Amino acid sequence: MQKMLGNKKAYWVFVIPALVIYLVMAFIPIAMSGYYSTMQWDGIGAKVFIGIDNYLELVKDEAFLLSARNSLILAVASIVGQLIPALFFALVLARNIKGERAYRTIYFIPVLLSTVVIGQLFLKIYNPDYGALNAILTSLGFEGKDWLGDKRYVLASSFFPIVWQYIGYHMLILYTGIKSVPSDIYEAAQIDGANERQIAWHVTIPLIKSTMKVSLTFAVIGSLKLFDLIWVLTKGGPLHASEVPSTLMYTSIFTRMEYGRGSAMAIFIVAECLLFYFLIEKFFKVENTTY
Numbered sequence: 001m002q003k004m005l006g007n008k009k010a011y012w013v014f015v016i017p018a019l020v021i022y023l024v025m026a027f028i029p030i031a032m033s034g035y036y037s038t039m040q041w042d043g044i045g046a047k048v049f050i051g052i053d054n055y056l057e058l059v060k061d062e063a064f065l066l067s068a069r070n071s072l073i074l075a076v077a078s079i080v081g082q083l084i085p086a087l088f089f090a091l092v093l094a095r096n097i098k099g100e101r102a103y104r105t106i107y108f109i110p111v112l113l114s115t116v117v118i119g120q121l122f123l124k125i126y127n128p129d130y131g132a133l134n135a136i137l138t139s140l141g142f143e144g145k146d147w148l149g150d151k152r153y154v155l156a157s158s159f160f161p162i163v164w165q166y167i168g169y170h171m172l173i174l175y176t177g178i179k180s181v182p183s184d185i186y187e188a189a190q191i192d193g194a195n196e197r198q199i200a201w202h203v204t205i206p207l208i209k210s211t212m213k214v215s216l217t218f219a220v221i222g223s224l225k226l227f228d229l230i231w232v233l234t235k236g237g238p239l240h241a242s243e244v245p246s247t248l249m250y251t252s253i254f255t256r257m258e259y260g261r262g263s264a265m266a267i268f269i270v271a272e273c274l275l276f277y278f279l280i281e282k283f284f285k286v287e288n289t290t291y
Contacts, residue, residue, distance in 0.1 A: 030266075030267075033263040033266040033267055033270075034267055035263075036263035037054050037055070037260060037263040037264040037266070037267050038050065038051055038052070038054070038260070039260045039263075040053075040054075040260050041259045042258070042259065043257055043259045044257075050260070054260045054261050055268075057261065058264055058265065063240045063243060064248060064265065066240050066241075066243060067236070067240065067243040067244050067245045067247070067248045068245060068268075068272075070155060070243060070244050071223065071224050071226075071244045071245055071272070073159075074159055074223040074224075074226065074244065075219075075220050075223045075224055075276070077159050077163055077223070078162075078163060078166075078219040078220060078222070078223040079216065079219060079220065081159075081163035081167075082166050082167050082170050082219050083170055083212075083215060083216060083219055085167050085171075086167050086170035086171040086173075086174055086215070087170075087171075087205075089103075089107060089167070089171045089175075090171050090172075090175040090177075090178055091178065091200050091204065093171075093175055094175055094178040094179055094204075095196075104171075104172070104175065107167065107171050107172075108168040108169070108171070108172055110164060110165045110166075110167070110168055111165065111168050111169045113165070115165070115229050115232070116228065116232055118161055118165055118229065119161070119228070119229050119233050120232065121161075122157075122160075122161045123148070123232070123233060126147040126157055126233075128144060128145070128146040128147070131144075131147075134147075148234055148242075149238060150238075151238055151239060151241040154234060154237075154241050154242045155241060155242050157233075158229075158230055158234055158242045161229060161233070162223070162229050162230075165229075166219070166222070169218075170215045170218070173211060173214060174208065174215055176211070177208035177210075177211030178204055178208055180208075181203075181204060181207050181208065185203060185207070186203065189202075189203050209284060210284075213281075213284045216280055217277060217280050220276050221273050221276065221277060224245075224269065224272050224273050224276065225246060225269055225273060226246060227244070227246035227247060227250065230242060230243075230244055230247050231247055231250070235251075236248060236251065245265050245269050245272075246265075248265060249262045249265035249266055250262075252265060
């Protein structure tokens with residue numbers, strides 16, 4: 001076993017197949033999108049090279065700028081609406097409370113559900129005529145709303161099920177990180193007179209920063225490339241009020257047959273995700289240096 005682990009050729013035997021699959025499934029499609037983004041092409045006829053004109057048009061496109069703004073709002077909502085509640089639940093469950101396993105399973109159930117199923121569920125909840133939400137509001141004396149048809153409410157209404165679905169996912173990641181902290185550290189803190197809040201803030205959270213970085217990365221990157229739930233709920237409407245870059249990209253390519261323009265949006269999504277990934281890495285590196 002030690003001989004195999006010390007053999008660098010053995011590493012390549014296992015790495016090369018995975019690397020080839022990754023190149024075929026990730027890098028080649030990205031490179032092709034980059035190529036198509038420099039073309040004016042309807043997907044059928046001849047390609048016409050136009051350089052960076054597709055990117056320049058995106059900067060002037062109000063619908064695209066609105067979709068980019070919405071994706072950033074969703075990224076912030078994911079941090080506030082997913083990670084903070086997930087951290088709270090993880091800290092509570094990790095205290096070995098009664099029914100810990102049952103609560104852990106219940107919180108994780110939304111993650112197991114199909115996104116399309118969740119979208120259809122919330123379509124029924126938000127329905128202005130027979131939806132459960134308006135029925136509750138009416139019974140309390142409030143006026144019902146057209147949650148997915150009104151520009152004032154559609155963005156928050158679309159984002160809520162997205163945030164709700166993945167709280168349990170991040171809770172489990174953070175819960176696992178908290179459980180990996182040695183119990184001796186907690187015992188020492190208790191001997192020093194620290195209470196539960198002080199232990200959580202000054203002991204647990206600093207020790208799980210690497211786990212928090214993973215969870216934050218998943219939340220932000222996932223929100224930036226979100227497509228399916230928004231598409232099921234609103235398809236980006238009304239009037240692009242709930243549009244995100246991925247839904248606008250889909251519409252551009254498969255409805256308007258603007259492959260070059262849609263490919264430019266795809267490259268923007270990739271660049272946006274990479275940018276935020278490196279920003280998160282930089283932030284935690286600075287935090288660790290300060291700490």
